[in-house]
Amino acid sequence: MKNRLNTLYKANLIGNKVDILPRKGKMTILFNEAVRSSETFFTQINADVFNYLDKINHHAFRLLFYYKSHINFKEDRRLDYCYVGRETLKVRLKMGSSTIQEANEQLTKNKLIKITKHMLERREEDYDDNNELIFDRYNNHYSVTEKMM
Incomplete structure (x- = not known):
């Protein structure tokens, strides 16, 4: 998961690099608003998908x-x-x-x-x-x- 998030960071899709994944609690991911609001295609999915990472x-x-x-x-x-x-x-x-x-x-x-x-x-x-x-x-x-x- 950490590698996938850092790949998004390198592609300038998210604004924060992930050094450590939290074992408990929440994690903040900052999306690049310029990419999200541009005319290019961008798929959004409900954030609840992260509740299924263990499934x-x-x-x-x-x-x-x-x-x-x-x-x-x-x-x-x-x-x-x-x-x-x-x-x-x-x-x-x-x-x-x-x-x-x-x-x-x-x-x-x-x-x-x-x-x-x-x-x-x-x-x-x-x-x-x-x-x-x-x-x-x-x-x-x-x-x-x-x-x-």
Whole structure:
């Protein structure tokens, strides 16, 4: 956790370097207001997420932020979910399938996300021009729960 916070400090996203993590009590983190108020994309999540640090690992923490940052609330489509593919997550976050699966399980167990699974389905047309069976496969939908908004 200390390394992650200091990475944010080096990137000028927070204003204070973390030398020691407190064992008890609270810790103050000063966000760079210039970055937060700029026109660049910046994902905010409820501060209660820090209450789950002993229940979810850092991979789950990263996935939660990824899902939240890829929900487009400003579009008229009113999508309240991220629909990223597993292979995309593996490449972008440099995680393996089992790590992603374990992180998703931690997030759903703690009710931080909801996953709507989509299975492989047959199409109505059934066969293409080469007489091969046609299947549709849609990505799962990952919704961040209200308490993390």
